[in-house]
Amino acid sequence: MRLTQYFLPTLREDPSEAQIISHRLMLRAGMMKQSAAGIYTWLPLGHAVLKKIEQIVREEQNKAGAVELLMPTLQSAELWRESGRYDDYGKEMLRITDRHERDLLYGPTNEELITDVFRSSVKSYKDLPLHLYHIQWKFRDEVRPRFGVMRGREFLMKDNYSFDLDFESAKRSYNNMFVAYLRTFQRMGIKTIPMKAETGPIGGDLSHEFILLADTGESEVFCHSDLLDLDVLASDIDYDDVQSIARIIDQYTSLYAATSDMHDAEAFNRNVPSDKQLSARGIEVGQVFYFGTKYSEAMGAKVTGPGGEQVAVEMGSYGIGVSRLVGAIIEASHDEAGIIWPEAVAPFDIGLINLKSGDSDTDRACEDLHAKLQNAGKAVLYDDTDDRAGAKFSVMDLIGLPKQLIVGPRGLKNGSVEIKDRKTGAREELSLDAALNKLTT
Numbered sequence: 167m168r169l170t171q172y173f174l175p176t177l178r179e180d181p182s183e184a185q186i187i188s189h190r191l192m193l194r195a196g197m198m199k200q201s202a203a204g205i206y207t208w209l210p211l212g213h214a215v216l217k218k219i220e221q222i223v224r225e226e227q228n229k230a231g232a233v234e235l236l237m238p239t240l241q242s243a244e245l246w247r248e249s250g251r252y253d254d255y256g257k258e259m260l261r262i263t264d265r266h267e268r269d270l271l272y273g274p275t276n277e278e279l280i281t282d283v284f285r286s287s288v289k290s291y292k293d294l295p296l297h298l299y300h301i302q303w304k305f306r307d308e309v310r311p312r313f314g315v316m317r318g319r320e321f322l323m324k325d326n327y328s329f330d331l332d333f334e335s336a337k338r339s340y341n342n343m344f345v346a347y348l349r350t351f352q353r354m355g356i357k358t359i360p361m362k363a364e365t366g367p368i369g370g371d372l373s374h375e376f377i378l379l380a381d382t383g384e385s386e387v388f389c390h391s392d393l394l395d396l397d398v399l400a401s402d403i404d405y406d407d408v409q410s411i412a413r414i415i416d417q418y419t420s421l422y423a424a425t426s427d428m429h430d431a432e433a434f435n436r437n438v439p440s441d442k443q444l445s446a447r448g449i450e451v452g453q454v455f456y457f458g459t460k461y462s463e464a465m466g467a468k469v470t471g472p473g474g475e476q477v478a479v480e481m482g483s484y485g486i487g488v489s490r491l492v493g494a495i496i497e498a499s500h501d502e503a504g505i506i507w508p509e510a511v512a513p514f515d516i517g518l519i520n521l522k523s524g525d526s527d528t529d530r531a532c533e534d535l536h537a538k539l540q541n542a543g544k545a546v547l548y549d550d551t552d553d554r555a556g557a558k559f560s561v562m563d564l565i566g567l568p569k570q571l572i573v574g575p576r577g578l579k580n581g582s583v584e585i586k587d588r589k590t591g592a593r594e595e596l597s598l599d600a601a602l603n604k605l606t607t
């Protein structure tokens with residue numbers, strides 16, 4: 167992609183409305199633009215990252231046996247009256263009336279809708295367990311939308327719903343999602359810590375929030391620091407192997423971790439050696455929740471059990487903040503010059519910098535490298551503008567592509583170009599072939 171043909175409206179100045187670094191950097195890097203409070207247009211660079219994150223979420227959901235569908239953003243109020251939540255939800259729900267005076271709402275979540283989908287087609291225990299998910303925009307009329315996409319009003323969420331015959335099976339569904347979440351986040355280059363979360367009136371300990379540690383996080387958290395060293399991608403995963411899944415859950419839940427709502431200072435001090443006590447701030451990027459028969463009872467989602475009896479299905483729901491993750495990853499990965507994208511979510515793999523656009527040798531070398539890298543399957547953003555070299559360097563650092571390939575007339579005289587690693591800042595001078603080789607293998 168040539169920068170002269172792309173749309174990258176970067177800002178030179180720090181936008182005054184942004185309070186935290188990810189919001190500032192997303193605006194400066196031309197990733198998004200606010201269209202109303204808490205509602206954003208995703209510009210091409212931001213959109214590319216959003217899609218990368220969405221795809222990793224999708225792959226790990228599918229791998230864990232969940233099946234994708236797509237429910238609408240607008241829902242009928244009727245379903246929410248059945249569950250009793252139409253009145254309970256309060257002002258966060260955006261309520262809409264259509265031309266026939268029917269009540270609609272912009273979905274803040276989808277338990278009711280999915281339960282309706284389920285009850286109209288699934289009648290037998292033989293069709294269980296079932297995991298359905300979608301990746302769809304939500305609307306919550308937050309009192310104080312802030313921090314850019316981290317607390318928006320319109321935001322993209324992956325929400326998954328599990329249906330099981332009994333508690334044992336529901337617990338397996340929960341455990342599978344728990345592990346799928348660890349894998350999902352680690353693939354994005356971030357480490358999250360599952361922390362016990364409040365379950366409301368249902369009780370039990372079957373809810374966890376997945377927290378990314380960052381100074382600007384809204385939650386205060388406490389945990390054993392060894393949790394940060396666990397590596398869930400070290401071995402392959404088999405979701406049918408109940409024991410090995412349980413072992414992973416055990417590894418993560420046997421060490422202390424809690425948000426301030428659930429924190430027990432006495433237990434923390436008793437169970438965690440003082441040099442391992444980590445108290446920090448964190449961002450909730452996902453939550454898993456088992457809630458039993460709350461919706462299936464209220465809405466009559468029942469199946470025929472093995473003995474012919476009618477059983478209300480056991481349910482769970484599992485959310486990931488796809489659009490929040492874009493900001494959260496930046497909070498965890500940036501420096502004073504800008505964003506540092508982990509490779510898996512970078513909008514392009516390589517930024518190609520032409521130090522002297524208009525110089526025929528340099529242009530030719532850049533065109534050639536651009537074509538060869540693209541042929542090798544690399545996503546390249548080629549800065550072919552006639553901006554000054556200094557300005558090009560700052561834009562590339564700002565937008566945070568993992569590698570920069572720097573090409574200028576002086577180096578080309580000796581047949582060499584430079585590769586810069588955005589994360590370490592290390593620069594290396596190489597021949598054209600060696601550079602290509604390095605960037606494509």
Ligand code: ATP
Nearest residue numbers: 315316317318321323450451452453485486487490
């Ligand atoms: P929070 O406590 O941050 O308000 P929540 O617990 O109400 O979030 P859930 O219902 O658990 O949110 O939604 C699942 C995920 O959706 C959250 O873990 C979070 O990552 C994301 N999310 C929730 N609210 C927002 C929002 N206003 N803007 C962006 N992402 C959000």
Ligand code: MG
Nearest residue numbers: 375450452453
């Ligand atoms: Mg939550």
